[in-house]
Amino acid sequence: MINTFKDSRIRPELQAGLEKIGFVKPTEVQTKVIPAMLSKINVVVQAATGSGKTHAFLVPVLNEIDPDASYVQAIVTAPSRELADQLFKVAKTLCKASHLDINIAHLAGGIDRDRQLAKIQSNKPQLIIATPGRLLDFAEKKIFVIDQVKTFVIDEADMTLDMGFLADIDKVAARLPKDVLFAAFSATIPVKLSNFLRKYMAHPDEIIVDNPAIISPTVKNDLLDVGSKSKKQIVYRLLTMGQPYLALIFANTKQMVDELTEYLQNQNLKVAKIHGSITERERKRTIRQISQGQYQYVVASDLAARGLDIEGVSLVINYEIPRDLEFVVHRIGRTGRNGLPGHAITLIREEEMDRIEALENLGIHFDFVEIKNDQLVERKHYRSRDNRKASQRKLDGRMVGYVRKEKKKKKPGYKKKIKRAIQEDNRKKRIIEQRHEVRKAKRLRKRKREQGR
CATH class of the missing domain: 3.40.50.300 (P-loop containing nucleotide triphosphate hydrolases)
Known part of the structure; x- marks a missing residue:
């Protein structure tokens, strides 16, 4: 050293x-x-x-x-x-x-x-x-x-x-x-x-x-559950209820970048887009126009998160959580630079909460917010779901009925029998979860191979 x-x-x-x-x-x-x-x-x-x-x-x-x-x-x-x-x-x-x-x-x-x-x-x-x-x-x-x-x-x-x-x-x-x-x-x-x-x-x-300061302390990092609402409409509302100096909105695919750009342009916002299919000449022109202040809103794929150095980004919106969770760090790292304040908002739905937990395990802290009266206000933290998860970890209805039945019979060795039944039930659940994870990993690898072609 x-x-x-x-x-x-x-x-x-x-x-x-x-x-x-x-x-x-x-x-x-x-x-x-x-x-x-x-x-x-x-x-x-x-x-x-x-x-x-x-x-x-x-x-x-x-x-x-x-x-x-x-x-x-x-x-x-x-x-x-x-x-x-x-x-x-x-x-x-x-x-x-x-x-x-x-x-x-x-x-x-x-x-x-x-x-x-x-x-x-x-x-x-x-x-x-x-x-x-x-x-x-x-x-x-x-x-x-x-x-x-x-x-x-x-x-x-x-x-x-x-x-x-x-x-x-x-x-x-x-x-x-x-x-x-x-x-x-x-x-x-x-x-x-x-x-x-x-x-x-x-x-x-x-x-x-390890990078303990995985997100700059100058960045306010918010989590917004959109529920059943339109994500595109939520993005438009976030962009217009405040006036960011420069906002970067990240999507996972070139198609979604195109869709979101078209939607925001139809709402009369002047929006630039950056992704891998744009020609080199067009990309350089766009970056130059952004640096000159001609655009206030930019929709981009992750190419921008790890390649382009765009100055003055005051707001980052994760329209989607990236497939590779590490990209969240690169995206949010576009704002809050050089000691300046920054703001990041990640849009999620209930079924993506496990991915948020995985991000927190990487050292990323989120504040849970909602939109009220055209303002972002704190709401009950999503960790309240831990109570639901804890209850899910308890015996399911079938096992509860089994325990009650065995207790009622009070036959010799019923406690050991209950314990064995619970252990076997947990073992089967673990196998099912492992199979689910293997299938999920295979699907992810298949998508990456298809995208790499």
Whole structure:
């Protein structure tokens, strides 16, 4: 572990550059990852957004690049062009502050391929930051060689899995030297991802960094049960009963983003939308217009939660709870930044209460609210359902009748018989619950596979 960036193994130029951009004391993930990667140890890192993981891998990556060697020495992958662009900008900023003459290429699908090709041919990259598909495209056509790569980093590995890009990563990784240093960074480590990583990392250093301040303390995080009411109408009411500086409304699918945008526009609201099917040119224009204050309302898919850096978001509305609960953290993290107050509202229905409980187990606190007289007011906390759950955990009617019957007979050993019957009943219920969870997991995996096609 390191307590400062003044480690003798880090180049003096990088140390000076980090200090210049305000990095004096490393975060927890940086104290653990940087020395491991500098020691050529493969790492699998589980850390939340905002933990400082980007610099945790960029520092050792840039530290090991030889500016005089004009070939690809390191590769960093990101699952979306927005994330790749963000990493590219951070790397360029650090190189500039450190006065390091390192050529960095940004490769991403949806961006003019010929232009990217021309840049690579005229300016031999030493570090490549790319989306998996475009990286594989260029590697297979040998536009650059990767047989001398020293470090390979997979950022947002769980999102890479969810978007169906692991196959592309696999094909690229198979072309790398056997002694390449692997590093994977992820908010979660699903079993399928863990199995994939083991293929290339026999005994990695597994680093888990908990983020106790999972939601900024400046964010008021509300939970609104919509009951049988129209969600779209509730969203419109929330947007118009106050005047947010900039509101981000998140939906799970591109289709729902389109539907919700059209509905709000029909209510005479000027609304922008962002999702994966929008062209790169249109997306950049939309982001520019948002930053210029031309839009007060933005409907987005989760691509925006982990890729786009939109300033000044004062309100986040979760129109739907995402399939991957971790995305709630990324969504809410769009507001309440830089110490400014923020507000997040998650719309739910009664049947989704178990998912809210799962979110609370992740460390997310909610205040339960309802709309009264065009205002959000606190209401009885949904944990009152615990009483209902407790009663459900009691014996069902069939077992209660059985107990009463046996007690009435008062035959020898009836207490043991009742106890055995209760245990057997509970065992059967557990089996049913386990089967339900297995089927639920299978359905979820099937949906993810279909979405990744």
